[in-house]
Amino acid sequence: MENMVRRTFDILDWCETNYPREDALGGKANGKWYTYSTSEYKAKSHLFAMGMLAKGLQKGDKVATVTTNRPEWNFVDMGLAMAGLIHVPIYPTIGDDEYRFILEHADVRYVVVGDNKLYEKISAIAAEIPAIEGIYAFEDFEGCPHFREIMELGESKQAEWSPILEQIKSAVSPDDLATIIYTSGTTGVPKGVMLTQENLVANFTSHARMHNLGKDHRVISFLPLCHVYERSVNYHFQYKGMGVYYVGNLGQIVPAIKEIKPHMFNSVPRLLERVYDGFISKGKELTGLKKVIYFWSVSLTRHFEYNKKYNFFLRMRIRVADKLVYSKWREALGNNIVYVVSGGAALQPRIARVMGMAGMYTLEGYGLTETSPVIAVNNPALREMKVGTVGPVLDNVEVRIADDGEILCKGPSIMKGYYKAPDLTAEVIDEEGWFHTGDIGVLEEGKYLKITDRKKEMFKMSGGKYIAPQMIENKLKESFFIEQAMVIGENEKFASALISPNFEYLHDWCSQHKIHFRDNEDLVQKKEVNSQFFKEVAAINKTLGQHEEIKRFRLVCEEWTPQTGELSPTLKLKRNFVTKKYKHIIDAIYAAKTPNGGNGLRLPKVKVNLRFDMNELLKRIKL
Template identity: 30%
Template sequence: MNVAFLLGIASPFSGRQLNNNTTGNEKIILKKQVLLSNGCCNIVYRVTPTNCKLAKDQWKAAEKNEKTFQANSNEWSDKELLPKHPNGNGLYHLLTNKFKPTKEKWTQDGKKRQETLLNLFFDNVQGLNGVQNRVALAKRSRDGTWYKWTWKQYGELVVKTANGLLALGFTYGDHVTILSANCPEWLFADLATMCLGGSTAGIYPNDVAEQIVFINQNFDAKFFFVDSLKQLVRLKPFLNQLTKLIYIIVLSLETDNQEERDMVETDSRIISYARLLELGKTYSERSPNYVEENARKITPDTFCMTVYTSGTTGQPKGACYSHQNIYCVGTTIAEELNCQGRDILLSFLPLCHVAERIQSLFLAIAGKCSVYFAESIQRVREELPQVRPTIFMCVPRVWEKLYQALQAEFETTTGMKRHLLHQTLLFGRLARLHRNYGKSISRAAMFEWLILSLLVVRKIRVTIGLDRCHTFASGAAPLSEEVAMFFGDLGMDVRQVYGQSESTGIIAYSPKRAIRPGNTGKVPSVIQVKLGDNNEILCKGPNVFLGYYKDPGASKTALDEDGYLHTGDVGMFDEEGFLWVTDRLKDLIKTAGGKFVAPQKIENRLKMYPGISHVVVIGDRRPYCVALITLDESQLKNICTKAQIIVQPVEEVVKNRKVLQLVDSYVQQVNDGLASYEQIKYYKLLPEDFTIEREEMTPTLKIRRKQIEQRYKEWIDSMYSVASSGSS
């Protein structure tokens, strides 16, 4: 058979020699279409020699003959030819519309290569991407210097950890939990588990003991990594409930506390991470390459990770991911950012949250990036100038803190310095509109902006540690338009990333040079998004999670029969295809008058005023909206200066008449831009800010509305029981 027919359309290669190694008389056993960028189609052939008698059930025999036919090659290769009739191929594309632009990858032994992060990881480790000896991880040591691991060392420690788990009895499909602050060992344990066909779940270091126990029990964990004995002491009354745990691996056994020492002696399940590595080294002698070989065989549909939601509305649920999920997210972002193995990331958000997992694991592996670990989220501003990341991804609260700090510093300037800052923001706005909206700008204005960039903007970026950063991103919650525009006017366009745990953290993101403050950007080609009832955003694609662990009811609610994830977010598409998220369905306030109010919009506007830390708008089934407001203690001096009072403790400041008048003016300015039913009628200044420790905020600094409303119920009720001054 030397003529190929596909869907009744003759191949443009029919009856001619396929390439220099063929005669034109071979039998075609496989035809594959590859769509080119110009809209034409390449027909890719696999052939057998003319003497091969091929039956339908003899594919393996055919493949064997093909390999013999290509005796001069160690790897199977597709025979691709440029189309003979481009226009004809374009017509073929229009008629069939079934081409995929991807091309299957094959290993040297003729097996299909699995598209997983584990394969990419070991490619980096083995030097296949030229990064084997580059820095992969870095952590500050006790003397203040950075201790660094290359990709080769990274891989060796992952393999040792995996072999150590095997020595302790780990079997395929086992579950591992990790309770630790961000550190390299966190990633070693995470990847080691995945290499063995297991799955991991991270636990927030500041979670209460009951929640830690719940996650371990719910996840059926057999191995539990803990960063210190101090954490175990907190769990001491509950350890006997964790009957499924086989071993508790403590990253550091160093302690001066006798109670902590006694725990190691009384609980035989506790071993040190150093001991685990020793066991791994010994165990690896049996089969040195087993871990890597096993990891490379794992299929994309294998369950590998669970991220427990931070629980803004109650008990956390475990969102389960496959290797396909994390590979899709990692490679999509790495391609979008054009990572070439030279980028530096700063890890400071909790690794048990999907946002940090994207940065420190998915993107770091797919983009061959170096990850530097910050001491804590509180020390980010001190760490930034030392690490000087090239990609900076964080939550809106961090951007808001930077914004408030810079605004406070700008307000103290005078004379020529103040004039230069004003001019910088003015011409910076023109440049931002030119970059992202295509607005025209004169050569003189552009030249002015370039000069101001060198004189002013560069100094600002050096001061905050973002002088060599080329990508700025914000995710996990909406970033206010004012903050985004401010940094954009300084030449730092902050790209909004929209997603949730159930979508492996990604649904849409701002495309380069089309960064529009207020929207979430565009949906990448591998993901499908549509609007459902009440304009709810629905998502489908390789990023959508497998479901909730041991919770089929919640999984059925989240995923419909067509595979679409119901995000619970209200949104819309504009004429240019940008996705706008207006609010969360569950957060929407319906007043007693039947009007719907989006609280986040109001809260974000009010938080932009100097000294305001957090705002919670309340009004569901109430006659009007009220708010709880907290002050930023780090900006207390500036608040007192603005109110023209002496610096006092925050408990006294919130009672001061002049401070209340100042906040009154802020609220009034926000109300002027709102519909009457959206306006804040009364508010309360709280004597303390919301904290993670009191469970008023999630570890990613999002407010927990339900807990706050319960805690301050009397304060809220008082604003509805009296109709007096709004600043009481």
Template identity: 35%
Template sequence: MSDTQTLIENRPPSVATLFLERVERTPDAEAYRYPVPAASGAGPDDWKSLSWGQAAERVYAIAAGLIDLGVLPEERVALASSTRVEWVLADLGVMCAGAATTTIYPQTNAEESAFILSDSESKVLIAEDAAQVAKARERRAELPDLHHVVVLDPAGVETDDWVLTLADLEARGKAYLEKNAEAVKERVAAITAEQLATLIYTSGTTGRPKGVRLPHDNWSYMAKAIAATGLVTKDDVQYLWLPLAHVFGKVLTSGQIEVGHVTALDGRIDKIIVNLPIVQPTYMAAVPRIFEKVYNGVAAKAREAGGAKYKIFQWSAGVARDYAKVTQDNFRRTGTASAPFGLTAKHKVADALVYKKLREAFGGRLRAAVSGSVALAPDIGYFFSGAGIHILEGYGLTESSAASFVNPGEAYRTGTVGKPLPGTEVRIADDGEILLRGPGIMEGYHRLPEKTAEVLEPDGWFHTGDIGELSADGYLRITDRKKDLFKTSGGKYIAPTEVEGQFKAVCPFVSNIVVLGADRNYCSALIALDEPAILGWAAEQGLAGKTYAEVVAAPETEKLVQGYVDRLNEGLQRWQTIKKFRLLPRDLDVEHGELTPSLKMKRPVVERTYQHLIDAMYEGSREA
């Protein structure tokens, strides 16, 4: 048996056990960093740290506080908060009490929050602030199981027998531990691998969210498997801004406990650009939209700086892509990431002019970035790869505890999601669907046995709903969502995300694109533009002072985008080409329900909202 197999097969029953082991091994080592607003209210945030030992004090107090409130093993404690250090401490507190965390995105409205709280039968809600408490109060009559609300930021919150602060909970916990010193360790020792640890409700692109039941063993396996990849070391500094209510963010906290590195937490997306040079992470995880926005922003700045600077950027971007493709191909064939002398010389010049500044914007120490949730356009991946920002695409679902595949370090291949994590099996069904089996797969959907049976075979194979291809040496390429594939009236199958990804690579102004054409005789698209980028361009065209909606309605903008659509079409099969498009009057967003909190597009919602534009594009067309 290999060392990796031994590491994974001899895993403890829970991450709570791993946490206790980590605290015992390195109590004084730094565990978490978190921002505290400057006392004056102005200027940069002051970053503070917690050692593993300090974190444990708070985790044990939270766990004991929950025990004192009467929370029993496997009973649910809901967490409705943005990403912050208290989220991690609370989640660990829930686990160390033997209970199970139900995650709720802070953006979730009162109705859906109440559904999740009710369906999960959560006994306690840990709420971030007054806004989250208000949602629970509004629906209290519908939530007979919800006995207490614990608030992290008590400003503007009236406490009573039902609502207490996190400080109150920790004080109760400390008092409880004075009388029952071993209570938390006893709860942890009693946890079994099959016991429920987390109930994550998929935000879903259609219908009511389903609760995905993830037992303790899923997270223990993930922690050991992530460590076994060797991608992360104890000396790393992770910058974690992803929503911890999402499985992608949550799995990163498990891996960190096993490896023992530092994690800096701040879920404020508008602070990412400010925080990166301060935190100087060695690795971070993100969704493709972040990389697309950085790429569009760099392109826009270069264009605004004038013709010569923009030409240098375009040349450098081309060199980066060529360099990445050649070095990745050579590494695959020879094990060395080499490039011909001429291309290497060009790359050195482009590095001094463009790439170095880009790396500095990411903090200057970024060894690798992991991208997941949705596919990254390969040309954007190649650009960053050639610029020295190595994006390792991964793949997984809530139902598979997030991390089923990841690209293997130096041997990464842009356009693929890499190889399965140690211990995970994969096969491709006859219709191209990706099937997974292994210790990361969910127990099933909460209280939905018929839905579980639709996706989980009796022998453990899970139907992902994604279409993919495996290379001879085990690299997986995702081609589309099974349900997103459509057939034109001419009988041709279209994978819309493939076309959408190619457009994002050729058009630096795009934010979101939806390719349509099911049962129609040609493809069309709804296109939303990146507001800062297009307004910058508009100012150069004499449209300064116009709103975003006015700019996208201008004939000059339509002509600009038409040029990029024409360029896209040159590289497509005839039946894939975009014959017509419409520019949207605003970008797609979470607030209007068009994107999930993890920024996945809800196609049915977009199509319903803009049905009038879709009808206009097909008006008078002859259907086969």
């Protein structure tokens, strides 16, 4: 049956035959949800394809989209694929220079934008690029033609172009280029990753087998469709016959969850950290016995492991905690969540355990744009899951750990190469066809892939010891007080860190402790604030090797975001940017004479005990 889906647009016939539904795709406009049926989805995709052909585009021509998530994105994506055209999806949040580079480098002929704001930005850039013939918009506003005009053109020329489109569709090969996706450029100029129809299809049909949800279930999609992670899972959701509801504004996620009551969604660790923080904050609002019971329930989650058999007494405790606390967590996320897939960065194990104990399995996965993207993911269908790992390798991907620890992979989802850059392609795909991921990892129990760091981000200190900064940064971010951190110390005697606080949490903490401040710049200078961060860092140092300990740190007064440049659109740290921006602070850290602490103070030794006396607690709540 799966052989029926060999190109992405084969999903349309596949769903019409196997999973027809009235809400194949859904979106929200003017405060109300609207949907497209499977047959409408298929028809509109065909009209868009014919419209593009009627405008003179030919196989291999490129069309870009710059938009937030919306169901109509799929009409463009599927229409381009069936017409043999190449889709170049671009983030709606990057800078003008990146837009200019991508639009020129990809030889884009037409652009479809989301709204007026994006049109104003793109049109000014497109005016300088002769190859761009036109811009259309998903939303109605003056000055820009609506993308429906392309479909109307296709409809008016249907008698002429329908038989030609059918010929073109049948000629589209799995080996044909489907898309060029530009990497977010954490280390320099973006690279155009060329993915074929086979790359995409081989990947999503494989990871779609990881669970048994399907035609009776709904999902929400809010991570950018321009990123291969959300795009691949978007195909996966449709292939499984699930109704997909798109959220274009991150501020709409909570209402969408309450209204749609999804059974599954795709996420990134930072959002799940916010969910976790919300659970903890809720508990802190309670008083007396209710608060004790709440945090007793939180503490029970440390026992969670997939496939673990709990003893009788622990099962009884979990049952009580579920009735009193975990059920409220499920309710807050729509009461239907079965799975959350997490990717893009490391997920803190405590979050997987909290969500898992509440019956919402949070499945960590791993991959790159160049691998279409999934290499490994925790797999509930086969009961192959392990907290703290990205799960087993996909059944059609081969993984090898090189002598230096780098993860190498091979399979049908490995990219065709970088567009117009055979030299760069040769740097990452060796003569034997192995793709070099640049990530360091191990296979636990010979099966579960665990990522430990980025190869290029590891650095050596002056004493010869190596530091894997990402691992330490992830530990630092487990603190409620720390939003982002960057570990530094290459060629220095000791490791240090720049820390961007979780200002929302820190402001609440200051309010509780009656600490007054003028602004964030004043706040990070406060003695009481720095003392609290000393405790947080000292607690984390206890979990690190001696050479890995953070001897000094500095708090910065800015939040790090993609808009301000410290993070990529996929929320990865831009180390070069941060290093340049805070060079004066880094120089000051290593110029200071005192060996330990922020602002020259010694980090205190802090004993951290988060466990409860269970027997005493059980007596108090009379179980």
